[in-house]
Amino acid sequence: MGNLKKYISFLLVLLLLSNVTSVSAAEPIQEIRDLIKEYYIEDVPASVLAKPTAKEITEHLDPYSVYMTAQEFDRFTNGIEQQLVGVGIVLDEDPKGVKIISVIQGGPADRAGLNAGDIIIAANGTSLAGQSVQHAISIITGAANTTVTLQYISVDTNEKVTKALKRELIRIPNVEYQMLGGDIGYIRLHSFSQEATEDITNAIGKLPGAQGWIFDLRNNGGGYVSTAQEVAGLFPNVTNAFQLRYKTERPEVYAALPQKVKFTIPTHILINEYSASASEMVAVSVKEQKGATLYGQTSFGKGSMQSLFTLSDSSTLKLTTARFFSPRGIPVHEVGVTPNIETAVGEELIVSHRDQLLAKHSTYQKLPALKDVPVTKTFTVAMNMQMDWSKLNAQDVQLIQLGGKEVPVDVKIADDYKMTITPKANLQSKGKYLLMIHPKWTSKSSKQMQNGIYLEVSVK
Known part of the structure; x- marks a missing residue:
C-alpha cells in the first residue's frame, strides 16, 4: 500500500x-x-x-x-x-x-x-x-x-x-474577495486547485485591517488533497489536516501544512449541502480544532478520496482508494459535516456577517427591529435627553448591508433630541441591514453615552 x-x-x-x-x-x-x-x-x-x-x-x-x-x-x-x-x-x-x-x-x-x-x-x-x-x-x-x-x-x-x-x-476566478462593511474580510474559494492556497494568501494580503474573516466554501466540490492540507494550515490552532483509512492500512493522520499568512480570530467558514470532499475535509478538521466557527447547513457527505493511476497508454483510472475522517476520527462519508451555527439556505453569509459585527460590539443595546421598510427609508433616532450635537461625527453612525458593504448616509439634526439618517442611495429590495450608533456623543449636560445601540432592518 x-x-x-x-x-x-x-x-x-x-x-x-x-x-x-x-x-x-x-x-x-x-x-x-x-x-x-x-x-x-x-x-x-x-x-x-x-x-x-x-x-x-x-x-x-x-x-x-x-x-x-x-x-x-x-x-x-x-x-x-x-x-x-x-x-x-x-x-x-x-x-x-x-x-x-x-x-x-x-x-x-x-x-x-x-x-x-x-x-x-x-x-x-x-x-x-x-x-x-x-x-x-x-x-x-x-x-x-x-x-x-x-x-x-x-x-x-x-x-x-x-x-x-x-x-x-x-x-472561472477561483478566489473572490472583498472587505465587507465593518471591516470583515470575505474570501470565497470555488475549487481546491493547485494554486488555491497562493490565491487565498494573496487575497488575505489585499484586505489589510480586517477585524474578522468569513471563508466561503459553499458549493465547493473539492480538489487536490495537498491543497486541503495547505488550506487547513491557514487557520489558527489547526495542526492536523485529516485522517485517511485505506483498504488495508490502519488510520494515518496527515498534518496541516503551516502557511506564513493565516486567518486571524474570529474566522467563520460557510458550508452548505453542496460543500463536498476537500471542502468537508477542511471544515471538519478546522471545526474539531476550533480554528473557526462553521455556519450553514450539513455538507454533502463525500468522505472518500480518489487516486489517479496513469496507465500504459497514457489514459487514467480515477479510483476511490481511501475514506477520510477528521484527525480524531469523526466520519464524513454519507454523514457530512454539521455546522456550529445552522442557518436557513441562502442566509449563511448574512448571519455570519451579522454575528461578526455584533461580536465586535457585544455591549451594545439592541433596539426593536424594523421590518419591511421601504427602499427609500429615512431613519429617525430619538434620544431621551437633550444632546450636544456639535460633536456629531458622521462615522459614529453606520448602516451596513449584511453580506455587503457599508451604506453611505446623510446625518442631519432634527432638534435637540432627534436626528435623521438618510441613505444616499436606495436600499436593496429584500436586503438586510444593521444600523449601529456608536457611543461617542454627550448630552448637553456633558453626560457621555455609556453603550452603543443597534437595530436590525429588513427591506420590502
Whole structure:
C-alpha cells in the first residue's frame, strides 16, 4: 500500500462540465483489473472484474471511480483548475436525470436562467433518466460555439422547461474577495486547485485591517488533497489536516501544512449541502480544532478520496482508494459535516456577517427591529435627553448591508433630541441591514453615552 501514496493527487466529488466519457478501444483492461484488486477501497467480485470494458467494470464501483482517456483527463483537470468548455454548471446524479448543484456566474446557463436544484432530464433529445453524470456530461458538453438543448424540471416551479444554450470557454476566478462593511474580510474559494492556497494568501494580503474573516466554501466540490492540507494550515490552532483509512492500512493522520499568512480570530467558514470532499475535509478538521466557527447547513457527505493511476497508454483510472475522517476520527462519508451555527439556505453569509459585527460590539443595546421598510427609508433616532450635537461625527453612525458593504448616509439634526439618517442611495429590495450608533456623543449636560445601540432592518 505504500506505493499508493505517490498517486494521491486529489479528491473531487462533483464533476465540473468537462467532457468525460469512457471508450473501450485499446483499453489496458488487465492493468485496470489489477489496480482495482490492489487499491480499490472495497473488494470487488470476480464477476465484475471479468467484464470486458473499463466502463462496464467501473459502473459497478462507486460513482467517483472513472476511466478516462488522455484527452478526457486533460479536460477533467481543466475543470478542477476552473477553466472549461461547456454551459457553466456543476452536476450530480439524480433518479430523474442530473441535478444542477451550482451555476457559474456569467456563464451560458446563468444567463439563460437555470438555477441550482434544477434537474436536467434530457439533452439534445436524449433522456438522462438513470444515467451517470459522466454520460450526461458527454452529451451536454461539446465544442465551443455549438448549441445544446436542455430540458429540465425547474426547482422554482416544478415545471418542465426547454432551452437552447451555446457552449463556450469559461474561465472561472477561483478566489473572490472583498472587505465587507465593518471591516470583515470575505474570501470565497470555488475549487481546491493547485494554486488555491497562493490565491487565498494573496487575497488575505489585499484586505489589510480586517477585524474578522468569513471563508466561503459553499458549493465547493473539492480538489487536490495537498491543497486541503495547505488550506487547513491557514487557520489558527489547526495542526492536523485529516485522517485517511485505506483498504488495508490502519488510520494515518496527515498534518496541516503551516502557511506564513493565516486567518486571524474570529474566522467563520460557510458550508452548505453542496460543500463536498476537500471542502468537508477542511471544515471538519478546522471545526474539531476550533480554528473557526462553521455556519450553514450539513455538507454533502463525500468522505472518500480518489487516486489517479496513469496507465500504459497514457489514459487514467480515477479510483476511490481511501475514506477520510477528521484527525480524531469523526466520519464524513454519507454523514457530512454539521455546522456550529445552522442557518436557513441562502442566509449563511448574512448571519455570519451579522454575528461578526455584533461580536465586535457585544455591549451594545439592541433596539426593536424594523421590518419591511421601504427602499427609500429615512431613519429617525430619538434620544431621551437633550444632546450636544456639535460633536456629531458622521462615522459614529453606520448602516451596513449584511453580506455587503457599508451604506453611505446623510446625518442631519432634527432638534435637540432627534436626528435623521438618510441613505444616499436606495436600499436593496429584500436586503438586510444593521444600523449601529456608536457611543461617542454627550448630552448637553456633558453626560457621555455609556453603550452603543443597534437595530436590525429588513427591506420590502
